[in-house]
Amino acid sequence: MIDIRDLAFAYDEGDFALEIPQLKIARGERVAIVGPSGSGKTTLLNLIAGIAIPQKGQVTTNGCEISGLNDAARRDFRIANIGLVFQEFELLEYLNVLNNILLPYRINGTLKPQPGVRERAEAIANSVGVGGKLASFPGHLSQGEKQRVALIRALVLQPQLLLTDEPTGNLDPMNKDRVLDILIEYADQNAATLISVTHDRDILDRFQRVIDFKDFYGPAAQQRLRRVAGTT
Amino acid sequence: MRDVLFLAWRYLVYHRFKTVILVVSIMLIVYLPVGLNAVVEQSAEHLTARAGATPLLVGAKGSPLELALNSLYFSSEHPELIDYSEATSVTESGLADAIPLYVRFRSRDNPIVGTSFDYFGFRELGFASGRPMALLGDCVVGAAVAESLGVQPGDAVTSSPETVFDLAGVYPLKMKVTGVLEHAFTPDDNAIFVDVKTAWIIEGLGHGHQDLARPEAARGVLSRSENNIVANASVVQHNEITDENIDTFHFHGELEVYPLTSVLVVPKDEKSGVILRGRYNNDAATTQIVRPVTVIEELLDTILTIQQFLVATVIIVGIATVATASLVFLLSLRLRRREIDTMLKIGGSRPRIASMLFAEVFIVVILSGTLAAAITAITWRFGPGVIERLVLA
Numbered sequence: 182m183i184d185i186r187d188l189a190f191a192y193d194e195g196d197f198a199l200e201i202p203q204l205k206i207a208r209g210e211r212v213a214i215v216g217p218s219g220s221g222k223t224t225l226l227n228l229i230a231g232i233a234i235p236q237k238g239q240v241t242t243n244g245c246e247i248s249g250l251n252d253a254a255r256r257d258f259r260i261a262n263i264g265l266v267f268q269e270f271e272l273l274e275y276l277n278v279l280n281n282i283l284l285p286y287r288i289n290g291t292l293k294p295q296p297g298v299r300e301r302a303e304a305i306a307n308s309v310g311v312g313g314k315l316a317s318f319p320g321h322l323s324q325g326e327k328q329r330v331a332l333i334r335a336l337v338l339q340p341q342l343l344l345t346d347e348p349t350g351n352l353d354p355m356n357k358d359r360v361l362d363i364l365i366e367y368a369d370q371n372a373a374t375l376i377s378v379t380h381d382r383d384i385l386d387r388f389q390r391v392i393d394f395k396d397f398y399g400p401a402a403q404q405r406l407r408r409v410a411g412t413t
Numbered sequence: 414m415r416d417v418l419f420l421a422w423r424y425l426v427y428h429r430f431k432t433v434i435l436v437v438s439i440m441l442i443v444y445l446p447v448g449l450n451a452v453v454e455q456s457a458e459h460l461t462a463r464a465g466a467t468p469l470l471v472g473a474k475g476s477p478l479e480l481a482l483n484s485l486y487f488s489s490e491h492p493e494l495i496d497y498s499e500a501t502s503v504t505e506s507g508l509a510d511a512i513p514l515y516v517r518f519r520s521r522d523n524p525i526v527g528t529s530f531d532y533f534g535f536r537e538l539g540f541a542s543g544r545p546m547a548l549l550g551d552c553v554v555g556a557a558v559a560e561s562l563g564v565q566p567g568d569a570v571t572s573s574p575e576t577v578f579d580l581a582g583v584y585p586l587k588m589k590v591t592g593v594l595e596h597a598f599t600p601d602d603n604a605i606f607v608d609v610k611t612a613w614i615i616e617g618l619g620h621g622h623q624d625l626a627r628p629e630a631a632r633g634v635l636s637r638s639e640n641n642i643v644a645n646a647s648v649v650q651h652n653e654i655t656d657e658n659i660d661t662f663h664f665h666g667e668l669e670v671y672p673l674t675s676v677l678v679v680p681k682d683e684k685s686g687v688i689l690r691g692r693y694n695n696d697a698a699t700t701q702i703v704r705p706v707t708v709i710e711e712l713l714d715t716i717l718t719i720q721q722f723l724v725a726t727v728i729i730v731g732i733a734t735v736a737t738a739s740l741v742f743l744l745s746l747r748l749r750r751r752e753i754d755t756m757l758k759i760g761g762s763r764p765r766i767a768s769m770l771f772a773e774v775f776i777v778v779i780l781s782g783t784l785a786a787a788i789t790a791i792t793w794r795f796g797p798g799v800i801e802r803l804v805l806a
Binding site: 230232252253256257259260265267271273274275276280284285286287288289291318334335 | 416417419420423424426427428751752755756757758759760761762763765766769
């Protein structure tokens with residue numbers, strides 16, 4: 182599903198650098214990525230999603246070398262294959278819940294809403310308990326509801342790969358479990374791969390594999406990263 | 414495109430206060446110069462057209478503007494009065510036709526214009542119904558007067574006293590409407606036309622009363638001589654001219670010295686006009702002759718200077734407003750950086766997001782432009798009337 186080889190990435194500013202000689206994640210696998218802030222966890226998600234482009238190496242997702250595509254092709258690939266969920270939900274305050282969920286269809290240009298998309302969105306919303314909030318605006322939702330809406334926005338595209346960045350970071354324990362249940366249930370039912378960046382060690386037992394970036398931060402950690410990543 | 418417009422519209426609706434402020438600001442900077450220009454141009458056209466159709470005016474020496482405004486637009490401020498003999502003198506010169514004007518009294522807010530039958534021909538005023546005034550006490554009303562008062566031939570209108578404190582008695586005169594003019598879209602629509610003698614009766618220079626020779630009037634007679642009868646206030650004064658009492662109406666003294674506000678002079682030809690103007694070019698004369706178009710153009714020059722100053726000011730303010738609005742937009746882009754990043758991450762294309770931002774500006778500009786156009790249209794419709802009222806007030 183995901184195959185990373187000889188990856189090297191650095192931002193234009195600052196001395197941050199990420200090097201991953203090899204990393205493989207199988208289709209349908211549930212992987213948690215943990216580690217200190219600034220160690221490159223979110224950067225890795227961005228590289229897998231094609232939001233960031235490595236200076237060196239290859240990122241292959243679902244058989245497609247995403248790092249070799251141009252901007253428009255990466256965008257189309259992302260919207261067709263990948264669902265993204267962010268810690269801060271990133272809902273647009275001026276759109277109601279339903280329009281936030283359908284936002285990818287409105288801003289992509291080439292992605293046309295197929296028949297039943299709206300019904301699917303409503304069905305998912307009902308199943309996760311926000312079916313009655315479709316006309317509400319994000320400002321009137323609780324944190325848990327916002328995260329569930331953000332999840333629906335990712336799931337409505339029926340992605341094969343779910344990339345979630347601190348999906349439970351702003352949630353209370355009850356909502357945390359509920360969001361994880363939704364993610365895992367979707368991944369299991371659709372044989373989708375789930376990769377979650379998290380600081381929350383309480384939820385790690387819900388994942389099949391944990392990649393810890395703690396020891397792989399900075400130049401001295403590259404050897405260990407190579408060893409751990411290469412074992413997959 | 415529909416999606417882009419939808420997202421832009423939702424953003425603007427959600428931030429409605431910001432949107433309203435932007436729309437109103439842009440609307441004002443578009444409307445103020447355009448609307449002001451439109452209204453001044455139209456007013457100038459209206460004012461100049463009527464002045465241009467009036468060759469010459471004779472009136473008392475003093476303000477030519479006051480003379481022109483009273484004679485052309487029947488403004489409430491009337492110039493110093495001249496004698497009726499001025500009209501006679503112009504006619505007798507053989508150089509021009511003279512149409513007397515006595516614009517002093519009002520019926521409610523409508524000016525009563527004392528003139529002659531020739532006025533209607535000169536202004537090319539047609540009759541919607543009825544006929545011109547023929548007898549003392551008859552009047553012809555403009556189209557707007559007929560509509561506002563709901564009068565038609567056979568009805569009556571009454572003059573208003575100049576002051577309610579005038580106990581000495583210029584009594585209101587009830588006048589019979591004999592005709593209604595067609596719409597001319599000029600100040601004539603708002604006027605009530607009477608024969609100049611009827612205007613003098615309104616002033617009290619002519620009057621009708623009980624026949625003092627009859628026995629029932631004897632109680633009111635204080636003294637009687639061969640040429641003169643002195644009576645007290647118990648003698649009945651008529652405030653309406655009817656078939657029965659019209660013969661009792663009379664004027665005292667020489668009509669030649671009765672007052673006019675001006676004389677509308679229509680020269681036979683250009684040369685006659687020049688000769689006439691030369692005759693009034695005399696420092697010792699108590700009267701003046703003016704070309705209304707020159708007077709009105711001088712007035713418009715002043716208005717245009719003020720307008721140009723205003724437009725220049727508005728343009729400078731407009732540039733500042735556009736600069737501020739652009740700054741607000743650019744700052745809002747920085748504030749919306751995260752929103753834009755989110756859209757890019759979940760599959761939004763850069764051109765589409767740029768289109769959405771551009772659509773927001775486009776909608777604001779369209780709304781402002783539409784609003785400015787609507788207000789300009791309203792101004793176009795009602796503005797000249799307001800300007801004329803302000804000028805004539």
